[in-house]
Amino acid sequence: MTENNSKKISLIKTPIPEQDPAKRRSNFEEVTLGYSPEMAMKEAGRCLQCKKPLCIEGCPVHIPIPQFIKAIKEGDFKKSIDLIKTASFLPAVCGRVCPQEDQCEKNCTLGKKGEPVAIGRLERFAADYAMQSWNGAGIEITKPTGKRVAIVGSGPSGLTCAYDLARFGHEVTIFEALHEAGGVLMYGIPEFRLPKRIVAHEINLLKDMGVEIVTNAVIGKLISIDEIMEEFDACFIGTGAGLPKFMGIEGENLNGVYSANEFLTRTNLMRAYAFPEYDTPIKIGKRVAVIGGGNVAMDAARSALRLGAKEAAIIYRRSEKEMPARKEEIHHAKEEGVNFELCTAPVRVIGEEGWVKAIECVRMDLCEADESGRRRPMPVKGSEFRIPVDIVVVAIGTGPNPLVPQSTIKLVLNDCGYIIADEETGQTSREGVFSGGDIVTGAATVILAMGAGKKAAKAIHEYLMRT
Amino acid sequence: MAKILEKRLIRHPDVFYYRIDAPLISRKAKPGQFVIIRLHEKGERIPLSLADINPEQGTISLIVMAVGKTTTEMSTLNAGDGILDICGPLGHPTHIEKYGRVILVGGGFGVAPLYPIARSLKEAGNEVIVIMGARSKDLLIYENEMQQACDKALITTDDGSKGIKGVVTTALKQELEQNGANMVMAVGPAIMMKFVSETTKPFDIKTIVSLNSIMIDGTGMCGGCRVSIGGKTRFACTDGPDFDGHQVDWDILINRQKTYLNEEKESFEAWKKHHAFAICE
Numbered sequence: 057m058t059e060n061n062s063k064k065i066s067l068i069k070t071p072i073p074e075q076d077p078a079k080r081r082s083n084f085e086e087v088t089l090g091y092s093p094e095m096a097m098k099e100a101g102r103c104l105q106c107k108k109p110l111c112i113e114g115c116p117v118h119i120p121i122p123q124f125i126k127a128i129k130e131g132d133f134k135k136s137i138d139l140i141k142t143a144s145f146l147p148a149v150c151g152r153v154c155p156q157e158d159q160c161e162k163n164c165t166l167g168k169k170g171e172p173v174a175i176g177r178l179e180r181f182a183a184d185y186a187m188q189s190w191n192g193a194g195i196e197i198t199k200p201t202g203k204r205v206a207i208v209g210s211g212p213s214g215l216t217c218a219y220d221l222a223r224f225g226h227e228v229t230i231f232e233a234l235h236e237a238g239g240v241l242m243y244g245i246p247e248f249r250l251p252k253r254i255v256a257h258e259i260n261l262l263k264d265m266g267v268e269i270v271t272n273a274v275i276g277k278l279i280s281i282d283e284i285m286e287e288f289d290a291c292f293i294g295t296g297a298g299l300p301k302f303m304g305i306e307g308e309n310l311n312g313v314y315s316a317n318e319f320l321t322r323t324n325l326m327r328a329y330a331f332p333e334y335d336t337p338i339k340i341g342k343r344v345a346v347i348g349g350g351n352v353a354m355d356a357a358r359s360a361l362r363l364g365a366k367e368a369a370i371i372y373r374r375s376e377k378e379m380p381a382r383k384e385e386i387h388h389a390k391e392e393g394v395n396f397e398l399c400t401a402p403v404r405v406i407g408e409e410g411w412v413k414a415i416e417c418v419r420m421d422l423c424e425a426d427e428s429g430r431r432r433p434m435p436v437k438g439s440e441f442r443i444p445v446d447i448v449v450v451a452i453g454t455g456p457n458p459l460v461p462q463s464t465i466k467l468v469l470n471d472c473g474y475i476i477a478d479e480e481t482g483q484t485s486r487e488g489v490f491s492g493g494d495i496v497t498g499a500a501t502v503i504l505a506m507g508a509g510k511k512a513a514k515a516i517h518e519y520l521m522r523t
Numbered sequence: 524m525a526k527i528l529e530k531r532l533i534r535h536p537d538v539f540y541y542r543i544d545a546p547l548i549s550r551k552a553k554p555g556q557f558v559i560i561r562l563h564e565k566g567e568r569i570p571l572s573l574a575d576i577n578p579e580q581g582t583i584s585l586i587v588m589a590v591g592k593t594t595t596e597m598s599t600l601n602a603g604d605g606i607l608d609i610c611g612p613l614g615h616p617t618h619i620e621k622y623g624r625v626i627l628v629g630g631g632f633g634v635a636p637l638y639p640i641a642r643s644l645k646e647a648g649n650e651v652i653v654i655m656g657a658r659s660k661d662l663l664i665y666e667n668e669m670q671q672a673c674d675k676a677l678i679t680t681d682d683g684s685k686g687i688k689g690v691v692t693t694a695l696k697q698e699l700e701q702n703g704a705n706m707v708m709a710v711g712p713a714i715m716m717k718f719v720s721e722t723t724k725p726f727d728i729k730t731i732v733s734l735n736s737i738m739i740d741g742t743g744m745c746g747g748c749r750v751s752i753g754g755k756t757r758f759a760c761t762d763g764p765d766f767d768g769h770q771v772d773w774d775i776l777i778n779r780q781k782t783y784l785n786e787e788k789e790s791f792e793a794w795k796k797h798h799a800f801a802i803c804e
Contacts, residue, residue: 233742235561235568235608243744272610274742278547300746302756309751309775311782318745326567326739332793335567335593336739337786410778457743458761 067170070099072177077391081361084247084329087388088152093133096181100129102166103173110163111175116507117216119143121160125178137186140179145219145262146212146506148187148254151180153245154503155382187257197265198225203520206231206288208275208460211239212502213294213493213509215262220513222265226520229288230262231273233459236325239296241502243325244317246355248362249385252324276463281489289523290488290516293475294509297494299455303347307405308450312339312412316352316451323359341446342366345415347402348451349379354386356449357394369395369443371402373420378430401433403440405448414442454499461495474498482512490516524605528582534664537589538632539598540574546581548611554639555617555733555765558583559741561608562596569593570738570760572636572710573612583611586635586664592791599798613741614764617731619643623705626698627653627673628691628719630711634665636733637710641672650674652704654694656715660685691715692722699726706731709768713777720768730768734759736779751775 073089074080080087091099103125111121120139127136140147156162156176164172203226207214210232218228236242241255263269273279275295284291300315302308319338322328326336344360346353349372357368370389372379375398379386390396399420406414418440420433456473468476468485475484475491482490492508494500529542548558557570575584589598600606617640625644629637634655644651651672656679657663663678663685670676677694678686687694691711698704699722707730709719716732723730736748736759743761750759751772757763 233610234740235610272608274610274613277612278551298742298744300744302746302749304756309749309756309772309779311779315746318739318747321739321745327565331786332790334565335790337783337790339782410781459742 065102065104065166067166069171069174069177070095070102072174077388077393080248081358081392084362086251087248090184091177091181093131093181093185096128096178096185097131099174100125100178103129104165106165110165111160111173114159114161114163115143116159116503117144117510119147119160119179121175124182125173125175128178128182133182133185133189136182140182144506145216146258146502147179148183148258149212149241149250150503150506151176151178151183152250152254153501155501157383159503187254197223200227201225201520203227203289204229204287205516205520206284206291207294208281208284208291209233209239209294209296209493209495210237210259210269211294211296211493211505212241213296213505213512214239214292215259216506216509217292217294217492217513217516218262218267219265220510221516222262222267224513224517226517227266229268229270231275231279232269232271233274234325235271237269237271240298243321244352244355246320246324246359248358249355274459276459281460281464281467281486285486285488289520290490292482292509292512292516293460293484293489293491293495294493294505295457295460295495296505297454297474297499298457300450301453301455302450303402303452305402305404307407307412310405310407310412311410312341312446313405313448313450316346316348316356316449317454319356319449320352320359323363329363338363339447340365343443343445344368344447344449345371345402345443345445346449346451347371348453349374349381350451350453351381351385353449353451354381354389354394356451358389358392360447360449361392361394365447367395368393369397369445371397371400371415371417371443373399373401373433374422374430375399378422397443399433401435402448406442412445412448414444415448416440416442454494456495456498472498478515480511481515482508483515488519524607525609527600527602527604527606530600530602533586534632534662537598538664539587539589541585541587541597542575542582543585543606543609544581545583545609548609549576549578549581549583552576552583552612553616554619554643555636556612556614557741557764558585558609558611559613559738560585560597560606560610562593562600563607566596566607567593568608568610568739568741570613570735570741572733572735573639574635575639586632588632591787592794595791596794596798610741613760615762617643617708617733617765619647621648624650624652624703625706625708626695626704627651628695628707628709628711628715629653629655629665629669630691630709630715631657631662632664633709633711633715634663634669637708638665638668638672640708640710641669645672645674652677652698654679654691654698656680656691656694656711658682690718692718695719695722699723699728704728707768709733713773713780716768717771717773717777720771720773724769731765732768732771733764734766734771734776735764736776737782750779
């Protein structure tokens with residue numbers, strides 16, 4: 057970038073084409089369509105190529121951001137994906153679902169005066185382009201070490217850990233409980249935000265690298281961690297925080313009340329949107345209430361509309377400012393016509409003949425900030441009101457899946473049931489057993505789980521080369 | 524893909540026995556546990572109780588009654604065919620110890636999963652009595668097997684065509700009054716397990732039931748199988764499937780089992796249109 061050019065840098069991101077909200081609310085096709093090569097090169101031209109790139113510091117897996125953007129600007133797309141793949145195994149996924157606004161883009165120098173460089177969109181472009189034209193970038197694998205590693209769970213942390221370990225030359229086997237690999241990328245995040253063919257593509261890449269994936273393998277039931285440690289030299293546990301939480305309010309077990317996990321699993325993994333071509337059904341009704349303010353809540357509300365609901369409402373006890381969902385997701389949900397009942401908390405679910413009829417809510421006042429830094433909601437006396445609904449989706453978070461922790465001796469857990477592991481290495485209380493992702497931190501993001509998988513892979517590699 | 528090694532019609536026209544090649548599962552499975560199967564790429568995941576486990580041969584057995592789309596579709600599979608996905612063993616095994624006198628109550632094809640439980644209880648030194656009920660004598664299954672496995676087998680039929688005329692609870696009450704028991708275990712339709720629990724309550728006899736709620740993953744992930752036990756929400760897949768029958772909120776369970784009745788019918792009808800030839804008569 058020359059001095060001359062930088063003066064003309066646009067303060068806004070190159071817009072990305074999107075499906076029209078009115079059209080997309082009734083289909084499951086991807087909402088954001090992606091940059092064309094021209095758009096990508098134009099956007100890449102906005103990058104200042106800072107000498108001290110703060111964007112990289114904001115990235116949990118430290119992608120060489122200015123370098124890959126420079127390659128895009130120069131039209132060398134193959135080089136750009138090769139650079140990304142030195143650090144990240146799932147760029148097509150991360151380019152879509154990472155909260156870039158809180159990570160790389162938050163640190164972008166351009167962001168001080170205007171909008172930051174659209175790093176996420178560029179990452180996605182490079183990955184998608186590679187998928188179309190080279191069917192995966194050249195990945196260097198060092199010569200086999202003869203060491204075997206088992207990965208438990210094929211979500212973002214497990215896949216990333218497997219990728220790095222395979223590159224280090226270790227023989228890797230992934231065990232997945234469900235019938236398809238991908239974890240939350242497959243069952244949780246909807247098709248319109250993350251097409252399943254993209255996840256499948258990345259997973260096939262791993263298989264091409266020689267990683268074995270065993271599905272329908274519930275570790276803790278079919279095979280214990282002890283048995284794994286007899287056969288493998290090391291093990292990584294990335295089983296996630298998959299256990300749905302419920303509110304404990306009256307009427308929560310009525311027909312028509314779903315956990316977000318169930319609602320999304322039926323839709324995504326089991327493809328209930330194509331019922332009865334696919335066997336798994338889902339109930340939608342006319343009006344759907346989703347409780348919660350995170351990305352999962354947005355996914356559920358937006359899926360409900362696509363499944364045929366006339367109305368979908370988000371019920372969240374604080375204000376929009378405190379919502380944990382990404383701004384982009386809230387924006388997309390609003391565009392599609394999702395209603396927001398903010399500062400509102402559910403009190404009970406009202407039923408009729410065993411089915412949900414309405415949800416009784418109470419308005420909340422926001423008081424001073426609590427330990428999470430968010431303002432604490434307090435119910436306003438006498439403000440109870442009812443929203444007539446057919447379906448309620450509970451999206452208030454998840455806890456640790458108990459199958460592996462409960463069945464594994466000498467694995468130290470914290471009070472909430474999460475595995476205690478070293479933040480830098482993923483080392484657990486058991487020798488050779490590492491862990492990372494949501495089963496250690498509690499429910500977080502795809503990229504943080506990937507970061508944990510990456511750190512653990514490095515530590516496992518060092519451990520294996522020592523022993 | 525798991526291969527079906529053997530298939531037998533054990534009750535005309537719709538109850539089938541399958542022996543399936545599943546060496547890893549058979550190594551770990553214990554009576555009272557279940558598996559989740561998916562027949563093909565477009566199939567649903569359904570839980571099925573283990574009717575037998577043979578670790579030496581590396582096989583598990585399932586008894587399937589063709590009542591809906593997936594079970595009827597499964598009834599068209601034969602020895603040599605494969606089941607795309609089979610996942611397990613899931614749930615906790617039935618707790619086996621020396622209780623003393625144990626009465627097992629099985630309704631319909633719920634008798635099948637009681638078979639390995641009966642044998643384990645016997646091995647643990649219990650006196651095992653089974654009460655098997657059906658609407659009529661032609662609908663009874665596993666009669667010989669249970670007679671062999673148990674010390675005493677009582678049969679009830681609604682129409683009186685065999686054994687005691689009446690329902691299982693009639694025989695249960697009589698047995699409890701005459702001989703008592705230290706433990707009762709029931710497997711079968713929810714309504715039967717509910718009445719078994721109500722029958723044993725006045726006798727204050729611990730009653731274990733195996734809950735068959737709707738499931739997807741069977742690993743605690745979806746929460747679809749949640750049941751209310753003693754006022755607390757529990758997952759049948761990871762906390763069960765066995766629970767204290769006196770603590771179960773039966774109305775919630777029975778209601779939740781009906782969630783997809785319409786869809787199940789729709790799906791079955793659509794399938795039958797295209798597969799009329801496949802249904803065994």
